[in-house]
Every structure is written in C-alpha cells, then in structure tokens.
Amino acid sequence: MFDLHKFSLRAQEIIEAGKFLYGAGWSPATSSNYSARIDDANIAITVSGKHKGRLQAQDIMVVDLQGRAVASQMKSSAETLLHTVIYDLKPNVGAVLHTHSVNATVLSRALRPNTEIVFEDYELQKAFRGVYTHEGRCVVPIFDNTQDIEALSALSVEYLKEHSDCPGYLIRGHGMYTWGETMAECLRHVEAMEFLLACELEMMRIKS
Amino acid sequence: MFDLHKFSLRAQEIIEAGKFLYGAGWSPATSSNYSARIDDANIAITVSGKHKGRLQAQDIMVVDLQGRAVASQMKSSAETLLHTVIYDLKPNVGAVLHTHSVNATVLSRALRPNTEIVFEDYELQKAFRGVYTHEGRCVVPIFDNTQDIEALSALSVEYLKEHSDCPGYLIRGHGMYTWGETMAECLRHVEAMEFLLACELEMMRIKS
Amino acid sequence: MFDLHKFSLRAQEIIEAGKFLYGAGWSPATSSNYSARIDDANIAITVSGKHKGRLQAQDIMVVDLQGRAVASQMKSSAETLLHTVIYDLKPNVGAVLHTHSVNATVLSRALRPNTEIVFEDYELQKAFRGVYTHEGRCVVPIFDNTQDIEALSALSVEYLKEHSDCPGYLIRGHGMYTWGETMAECLRHVEAMEFLLACELEMMRIKS
C-alpha cells in the first residue's frame, strides 16, 4: 500500500496544478490529465472526465505502474498508460502533465504526422532541466493520435528510450505530454513548451 | 405553475454561467442569452438586454415552451423561440446557451452561408455527449442571420430533427447555440466548441 | 459651482470604468482618458497621466464645457476638448470614454487616413443605442492624429453634426472615442466597438 500522507500531498499538488492549467486555457472542457509519483510503485492520477479547474480530493485516485487502480473503484483517465510508462522508464520523474491547448493542437495538425518540432536559438530552452544554453537543439516529436493507448504508450516509451533529453511530446490533434522531477519543475516545462509553441505558431502566421 | 425552488436553482446556474461566459469574452456588450429547464413545460431564461457578467435573480424569468412569459411582465430575449424549440424537440435537454464570441462571429462570416463546419481528428470532439473517439465527423451548420426569429427557429428545429447528433449551430455574424442535459454539460459543450472554432480559425490564419 | 455629491458619484463611475478598461488591456501605460457629465455646465474628467487601473478620487477633476479647470489647480487630460465638444453638442450624453487598444491602433493605421470603417451584418451592431437590426450600416470614421487638439475637436464636432448616428470614432495610431447616455451604456459601446474591431482585424488576418 502507499503512504496516505504522501498521497494527500501529491493530490493537493495536482489540484493546484489544475487550477493554474485550466486558468491558462490549456485544459478546457474536462480534457487533460495529470499525475504525480507517490513512491516507486504508486502514482496519484486524475479520475477520468473531471473539470480540471475544480478538482477535489475525490477526483484523484491511485494507480500502479501498470496503470491498474489501487484501493479504488474509480476509473482513471483513458490515457493512464501514457503516464505510467514515463514513471517506469524515468525513476527521477515525479510528475507528468498532459495538457490540451489550442496552440499544441493546431501545430500538431498543421505539421506533417511523425515530424518533429525543433526549437533553436530560444533563450527559453534553458527552462528545460539540463539545458544551459540557447545554442543547442530541443526536439519535440509528434505522434499520430489513436484510441489504442497501449500502442501509443509503447511507441512513446520507445522514443524516450532513444532520446533521453526529449522534454515532451505532442499527439496529433490531441495535446502535449511533459514531465519533471517535481510538480513545480513539470509546470515550468509546460509553461516553457507552451511559450515555444506559441512562438513557432506566430512565426507561421507572419510568414504565411 | 412551476416549482419556485426549482426555478431558483436554475436561475442560480444561469447567473454562474453568465459570470464564466462573460469572463471568457464570449458574451460581451449584453449580447447572448441563456436558459435552463425547470420542468416539462417551463424554462428559466434571461431577461432581454442584461449585462451577462452581472446577472441577478431579477434578470431571470420564466417562459413556456411556446416562449410566452409565465408569471411575469418582463420581456425575455428576442431569441426565446430558438431556446424553446430545442427543449420541445429534445426532452433530455436541461440547458441551452447562446454565446457571441469573436471567433464564432468571424468564422460564420468568413465561410459561405449555409455551409457547415466539420470537425475531424480532434481529440476534443470527445467532449461532446455520446462521442467516444476522435475518428468521427462532428458537423456544425451555419444558418443565415435574420431578425425573423420564428423563421429561424423553424429552420433550426428542422435541421436538428434530421441531425440528432448535431452538437450546436452558428448563426452568421451572430454567434453560437449549444445545449446539454445539465448546465455543466452545456458549459463543457461551449468550451469544446469554442476550442474547436479557435483551432479552425488558427488553421485559416497560418494557411492564408 | 457643481453639486459635490453628483461629482462624487460620477468620479466613482470613472474609477470603476478604469479598473474594467485597464483590465481589458484597452488603457495601457497611462494612456486613455475618461469623463462623465455632472450637470449642464460641468464635466468630471481624469487628471492627465494617471494609471487608469488604479484611479483614486484625487485623480478626477472638473472642467467646464470649454475644457477649463473648475475649482482645481490640476491639469486635465491634453485631450479634454475632445470630450467637452461632445457634451456640448449632445445634451443627452452622460459619459465619454477614450480608450487605446492594440486593435484600434492597428486598424486605424492599416486603413488609409480619412477612410471609414463600416460594420455590416453584425448582430452586435444592436448593442449601439438606437440600432434594432443587424441589417443597417454602422460607420466609424478615422481622423488623422495631431497634437493640435483644438483643430481635432473642431473636426470631430463637425463630423458628428453631420452624422448624428455615429457611434464613435478612431484617431489614427491613437485609439477610440465613444459615448453614451450613462456610463453603463458607454461601457457597452466600448465593448461592442472593440468586439467589432476585433472581428474586422481577424478578417484581415485570415484574408491576408
């Protein structure tokens, strides 16, 4: 079993993250799902279909690293496996956020499937953990959308194994996944990614 | 007569919806009108011409399914019939929201009259009741604007009879109508529709 | 002299209007100026150069219809005459708001000088006093900017005499003027005008 106090702390972080992300317009219409690691084996995650700006304690549940509900009859997000494979692969990751912004949706549709977005020469690349200069390349893959989450989770983990410095990924027409060692770091990554996507989209607008 | 307690509950939902929708910029300058079902025969609806972000109890009145004021000398929205025909046609509908965003206005003017907007391959289509995959087509018709609300209500109900899965419609240069079984569901539909319209408009910007 | 209680009521309306307009992004960087009629001869108006989101009672002063300070050593806005000529010409006007949005600035620069913006087929035209259908034309002139406010006030009043149904005007690169019988009506006109300008600009974006 998991430690209840640790669960409560993580649940509260998820609730606060939801207020921020919904307020920013990045989790509309009950879209998105959020999670945080309780311990090596247990993950706190949002229950399916909740309003992300008004999460309450009962809207957070626990799953194991295979995505199975722990001590709960609730149904976790349909995309639970996309979260758990990241925790399984990356032991230092403490939080995973899936958001659903207009910009991520549009960019992932406007670019060809299975292409990558490459951020270069942006100072804000330094907001990603381990990046200390704007002079590198920051690569964000776009995966095709599917309702077969098992297949998508396998695809994503395969990619992340080969690209250990990948800061996040998009799903076509569906939004963004990113992660961090703490919820605060993960939220910083969301903000940085949304900023960079906004810049890329704006470049497309003025060049069109 | 209607049950007064049920009226008060629905009126409060409308007031709260107004705060949200005005705050989102979707009901500016006293535009828009909102309603909620009290029972089989009575509908709570906004009085004409009120500031939608600051509705008070006295700004909500009751009409029957023919749009006639019940127990009131107030004047309901000029578009009352557009609401009541939906309640009449769809017994499960508990709320109808008409909003008036820049995006809905611009898209409905930019596209040819009597065309439809088709959403495809958006994960957020799943925010609409009864949609479980992004792989279907979600069709939103655009009706020409007119001050003859009786004609427009007949046109809309005709369309909805033939397209029972239609999640909402636009009126050219005028805004959007959507509905739901509860106010919460109806608000989710507004958010989803505005998100999808924003995406479509953005695609037009970067392709132009 | 003016009635002090009436002054205080109007000053409070101006303070509240400033909070709203600054919050909407329409009065940045101490731009804009606002006024409200106290009586036939006296106008409450903002002191020059104040932060419009944080106006206090001492930031509102009184001028006569010739724009001269009344019972005050303060300096009213450089554009005071643009306000007072409207009160002088239109006895029913109770409030005048000058705002300074990005959209008004860009549109007034993008269009040729001394052209007009024409709103047609927008339902929201009905937000302007005296308009009961979207089927008419709503014309907003654009005047060239100048630091010679006396000349500009003469030009504006000349135009308004000939176009009594004009709902507001733009100054090139400088922002918008609109008015109403009450502050509430004037704020509705600002919202409607900004909505319609946003729509026009969006049409230019997707057509470009």
Add this chain to the structure above:
Amino acid sequence: MFDLHKFSLRAQEIIEAGKFLYGAGWSPATSSNYSARIDDANIAITVSGKHKGRLQAQDIMVVDLQGRAVASQMKSSAETLLHTVIYDLKPNVGAVLHTHSVNATVLSRALRPNTEIVFEDYELQKAFRGVYTHEGRCVVPIFDNTQDIEALSALSVEYLKEHSDCPGYLIRGHGMYTWGETMAECLRHVEAMEFLLACELEMMRIKS
C-alpha cells in the same frame, strides 16, 4: 553597506512588479530578471531561477555596480551585468526590468539581426519619458543573443552611450530590457513597449 530599510522598499517593489509581469504573460517559466537601485553603489536584484509571479523577500539580493554579490551567498541572475551597466551609465535610473514575452521573442527573431525596430506615429510613444509628441521616431535596437554576458553588456552600454534617448532594447530570441527613474515609470515603459511590439507584430500578420 546599504540601508536595510531602502533595500526592503525596493525588494517589495520588485515582488509586486513580478506579480504584474508574470500575470501579463511576460515572464513565464522562471525567465526574466528585475532590479531596483538602492543607492549609488547597491542594486537590489532577483536571485537566479525563481518563479517571477511568486517572488518572496528571500528571492531578492544585493549586488554592486560590478555585479558582485553584497552580503549574500546567493547567485544573482546570469544577466546581472546587463542591469548594472545601465545603473552605472545612467545615474537617474532607479529600476531595470528584463521581460520575456512571446511578442518580443518572435519579433526579435523575425527581423534581421542587428536591425532596429522603429516606432513612428504612435500616440503611445508619449508614454516614454521625455517624449511629448507622436511625431518623432522611437528606435529600439536588437542585439544578437549570446551566453557571453560580459560582451553583451559592453555592446549594450556602447549603444546606450551613443543613443541616450533609447527607451529599451531587445535580445534576439530572448526578450526585452527597459528602465525608468522609478519602478512605476519602468513598468509604464514595459507596458508601452509591449503595446508597440504587439502593434508591429499585428501589422506583419495582416500584411503577410
């Protein structure tokens, strides 16, 4: 040593500025850094890597005009020298703000390196200290980004010596620097600059 009371006043101004600038979206993901002059020799400045919307007293430190920490083991922003050279050059400057908006980032990347942005015929140019008409030219240089802050600070101060009326500058892909005699004036300059950048970008959108 510096006067502790004066430090506390400046630190509080920086904290409040951060709330505003983060709220406006101009300092996302721990980007940006802010400073305020305590006296001829000491500058209050943000500690490196903090969330700018939630600064606390312990997130503000003191550096001298050479950028060396005073009475502190904390690490000030990597860009500290870009602040201190301005205080050193301009004795009347009391505050320097570096912000990091999408608009500044995109414009600085879209325009050729080592070009200038020229604002002309904008009424809002009058928001900059010493500007009394829209009829002048307001020139904002764009410097190439580099992690060599010493070189960039030398370049910036060279430029500012030759252009004493320059209201601020951009760093390519990195954001904006501006300054003022007080924090209030500096914030007005940020707002004015962001407004003018937004206008310029919008012109590029509708012309593209």
